[in-house]
Structures are given as C-alpha cells and as structure tokens.
Amino acid sequence: MSQSLINASLKQLSAALAAKQISSAELTTLFLDRIERFNPTINAFISVDRDKAQAAAQEADARIARGENDPLIGIPLAHKDIFCAEGWLTTCASKILSNFISPYDAHVVTKIKQAGMVVMGKTNMDEFAMGSSNETSYYGPVKNPWNTDCVPGGSSGGSAAAVAARLAPAATGTDTGGSIRQPAALCGLTGLKPTYGVVSRYGMIAFASSLDQGGPMAKSAEDCALLLNAMAGFDERDSTSLNRPADDYTRDLNKSLGGLRIGLPKEFFGAGMDADVCAAVDAALAELKKLGASLVEVSLPNSGLSVPAYYVIAPAEASSNLSRFDGVRYGYRAPEYADLIEMYSKTRAQGFGAEVKRRILIGAYVLSHGYYDAYYLQAQKIRRLIANDFVEAFKHCDLIAGPTTPGVAFAFGAKSGDPVQMYLSDIYTISTNLAGLPGMSLPCGFGGSGAISDMPVGLQLIGNYFDEARMLNAAHQYQQATDWHLRQPTGLE
C-alpha cells in the first residue's frame, strides 16, 4: 500500500482520500517519515514541521468528513523556501534570512491552504534563486536522488529532489531563467513555468521581478495541471498579476494531438547539445508525431543573445530588489560595526553568499551612471528582439519543442568555479522568461556516461501566451504513450 501511495498521482491520492482508504493524517505521516529517513542524504528540505503538518492534515480530514471535495484536499506538499509562509522560517537559502520567521503568507501559500493541501516543509534552493545547481545554498547543496554525486539542478533543486525521491507528492517552485524547468529535467520530473502574470508574486521573495514566476513541480503533466489550478489567480497585491477569468488547466488534457503543429527552433538543435540529450529529444519528437502532431522547423534567430541579455536584466533587477536586506527591519545583522554605513556593508558582506554578491555587483554596475544605455537599455532592446522572434515563430506552429538543458545532471563542483559555464546551462530556458511565455519540462529518456549514467533527460515545451492548457495537453498525451515520467530513482525504498 505505502509503496503505491508514494508513487501515486495527485488524482489517485485524491480518490484514496475521498474513498476513506487513507486519511490525510496517515498520508502525511507516511511522507514525513520518508523525509526523516532520506532527507539527511538528499538535503531537499531546509525546514520540516511535523506539528504544523499534522494539524493541517487533521483539518483536511475534517473537511473531507464534511463532504468537501476540492481535488487537492488533504494531499501533502512542499513549498520552495522562497515563498513566505506565516509562522514558518523563510530563508530563501540565505544567511541573511536565516532567522526570518515570516509574519505573512504569500498569495500562493494562501491559495494552497485554501485548496486544503498539507504543507510539510520548505525546500532547499540556490540562495535567492540564483544558481543552476543548488550549490549556492547557505544550507548546503541538495543531492540528486538519481545519483547523489550529481547536482539536482537549480534553483528549485530542493523541490525537484523532494518529489523525485518521493518525499513529497508535489512541490511549488519558481522560475526566473529556468529554475523550475532545469531541475525538473535533471531530476526526471514534470515542471511548468506559467505565462508571466498568471501566478501572483506577492510574498514570493523577489529576485528579478519582470521575470520571476511561480509554478508547479510534480510527477506528471496531469499533476502539474491540478496544482497550477490551485496556484494561479488574480491578486491585486501584485501589480503585474493579470486579471483574467480563472482557467481550468486540466480542460484539454485528453484532447487528441491531431493537427497540432510543433515548431522546432533550428537554433536549439545545433552544436552545444550533448548527443544523448539529442537522441532522447529526437525520440520524443517522433513519439509526438506518432500521436498526430506535425513537426515544422522554425527559427529564433536572436536566442543566442538571451544569456547575455538575461545577465544584465536579472542582476539589475536583483541589485535593486536585494537592497532591502540591510539588517534593520528583519533578518541577519552583523554583530559589530562602527556606524550605519558599516552596519549595512558588514551585514550584507556576511549575509550574502558569493554568487548573490556577484550578481548584485553586476547589477549595480550596469545601472550606474554612464553604463545604463550601453548595458541595461541595450539588453531591454534585445529582450524585445527575442520576444519578437517568438511572435514570428508562433505564426507557423502551436507549440515549440526542444531540449530543456544541453546535458544531463553534472557532478558537484563541475561548474561552480566558473560562473559563465554555470550560466550557460540555462541556455534553452532563459528566452522564455525574457518573452514572458509559458514553458515546461517533462522526462523523455535517460543519458549520461561512465560514473554519471542513467540520468534523466528533459523535453522542453514552450507555449504561446496563456497556452498552458495546450502544453499540458501535449505533455499528458505523451505521458499516456510513454512511461519515462513513472521511472524513479532506486535506493530510496
């Protein structure tokens, strides 16, 4: 029973809870026990709160007993530690917030609570979501459950590892340049970054506000659709939240793929992609074709500029957003200082890690007098060119497909010494954030060689604005025909 429950889909868990085959309290205990057993190895969680989780589970059981039938009620979940949750330590994996107990809930946290889900803990991540390997966390790196010598990806690496190791049925993540899709790919999960503005950023600790977007991470497209239904929605406290009628992201899951045109950007299939990733992606495309989709070549001629433009825009916004961490109102304060300026400077020097400091410095520089036009403005113009490329491509196709990452998960330390190499691991995901489009990653095979073999490969789908349901339709149909998403790492039984 417990083995089938830890691998069950959200829909199956919901059915088991509704049929009283198991209570939320029992289900929550099952996952909490797994966290206790395996988290010391995986390090996916920064905090776990059994008491809070059990209280929420009992409340969910009471709601189920009253006949409430919200589709996610009673199902345990983990939040990325970037989401403020009242009464929870909320660290963003930074020393500067290592003592911050949030006095309020993020909109996503409120929505998940309303849906009746049971929050078990907060997941590890790259500090302030700045990283692609989880090696920048103040709480130590997360291990990839498929091979603990490898990174889980980042920045939502803790969420990805928690679900992959079956420590949680699903988790929330955030994606500024690939932080949901890249760890989903590296850990063999399905993860979705919605259209910018679909999920409220209120209470989601800001990194680069014009790019940040929360989204679901789970074992399948169907699970992601259900979780996105709970996370999305207008919120007047986020000035960029979009006031649109509520969507049901499960509505098209069972549609046939007949007539679907999938665009393959030739820039995504050139040099730079490892042969094993290429083979898995090609096989996935052949499967989608078999399911009725047609494949057309498209071009995103400026996509090569997405990494340079991103590393101006994101650090610029970060340097501004992170100026709020000054040791005055909350968080860490340096123990010794002579005056106010020194208090700020020492607090920030001691409180931020090396990668966060680097990005703040880049941002401060590109925004400084005399460099603004050459860097920041030029990057914003290139951002327009990148977005225009997608507008043109979507005249010829309904979805875009390609690899999520150039290679499978890499070993700890392989890229951490060279920031530029690390930044290039997001080469296929960043353009989606710059354009504000929805994107997702789903497992499509395995790759790697030698000591790092049998590691998951991700297929990326990119949709037009507000086309989440269409992406989820293609992903779900693919997952009905294949079983990559059902594979799980061994050694965690």
Add this chain to the structure above:
Amino acid sequence: MSLNLDQVQRIARLARIEISPAEAEQTGAQLNSIFGLIEQMQAVDTSGIVPMAHAQDLSQRLREDVVTETDRREAFQKISPDVEAGLFLVPKVIE
C-alpha cells in the same frame, strides 16, 4: 571592457557590500569573464527597437485611495534585530 580593482571597490561601495582587497581581485576576474559574455550584445544593431521592460504591455492599475491594510506593527517589529518603543534602532547618524 575590463574592470580594475578601484572600479570593483567602487561598485561594492555603491552596493553597500564590504569587500577585502583579496576578494576584490577574485571578484574582479569573475566579473570580467561575465562581462565578456555580456559584451556579445554590443555587436547587435538595435536602432529603432523599443526597449522591453516587461512581458505584458499593461499600464499600472489604480485602486481607490482607501485603507486596506490592518495595523500589524507589532508582528512586523517582533522580527527586527533591534527595536525600542515602536522604533527600529540603527547606529546614531546625527550627532
């Protein structure tokens, strides 16, 4: 372009991050390799292109000018490193 040590120190000062000379040297080398990547942008002709600040071309919403928040001063000050009589305390700035 290439940043020298003085420039790194200056940016760090602007960003209010204390940085030792040894750190400045290491950080400078890393920043220069990142700027090498960013430099690719300079070759692109962007004349006539309108800068894109945002994914959605929307204007900011306005709301009625009414109080919507409740007073939670106590909860917010409880998490501060140093508070007295309802005020956040910082080192003396005026003699």
